[in-house]
Amino acid sequence: EVQLVESGGGVVQPGGSLRLSCAASGFTFSSYWMHWVRQVPGRGLVWVSRSNTDGSGTSYADSVKGRFTASRDNAKNTLYLQMNSLRAEDTAVYYCAMGPSYQFDNWGQGTLVTVSS
Amino acid sequence: QSALTQPRSVSGSPGQSVTISCTGTSSDVGGYNYVSWYQQHPGKAPKLMIYDVSKRPSGVPDRFSGSKSGNTASLTISGLQAEDEADYYCCSYAGSYKVVFGGGTKLTVL
Secondary structure (H helix, E strand, O other): OOOOEOOOEEEEEOOEEEEEEEEEEEEOOOHHHEEEEEEEEOOEEEEEEEEOOOOOOOOOOOOOOEEEEEEEOOOOEEEEEEEEEOOHHEEEEEEEEOOOOOOEEEOOOOOEEEEOO | OEEEEEEEOEEEEEOOEEEEEEEEOOOOOOOOOOHHHHHOOOOOOOEEEEEEEEEEOOOOOOOOOEEEEEEEEEEEEEEOOOOEEEEEEEEOOOOOOOEEOOOOOOEEEO
16 A cells, blocks of 8 residues: 655744655655645645656756755655745645656645744 | 636536536646646545546546546546535646646535
């Protein structure tokens, strides 16, 4: 059974940093693209970033480019999202999701990030 | 990256059919066959219902179907059931290794 478990969320001040993790199991992690998607509670889904199978290729939404960095450790079956220069508008539940390309076959349960002073 | 356009809400009675539209541009929906649809119940993670415009993952009932014409994709749910009440999101590849979601549609089963 595919499992994706996010962690690392919490409350951080504007301008601060946070690193999210997504522990994967139940599938061959190194064979799948991994994505981060966020959702402000009560609002819609917003794609954040993509990491290809070996992490050599990443892409980002314009709203986070230059501030967020996605990476992965295939030996640990773990995806990361380093978030710097956080803003109030980054407040959201962050999901990791896996898929063969531009679809998201499985999702984690999400971790809440709150940016507030 | 502008969000794809979906109706905010749709409704139908049990047994009826409903269709949710998803309008983009030639740079996303119209340019690629990478349209997917997700169902999200309150407090839960999204679930993949349709991928590559019209393909259903294993385990998704065949009451759910997808299609595309030009810059507009559609999700049709036939034989509506109470458990279909949820939020639905479309999603499309938008070029340059980027993805865009629709704003979401709340489906109410009357």
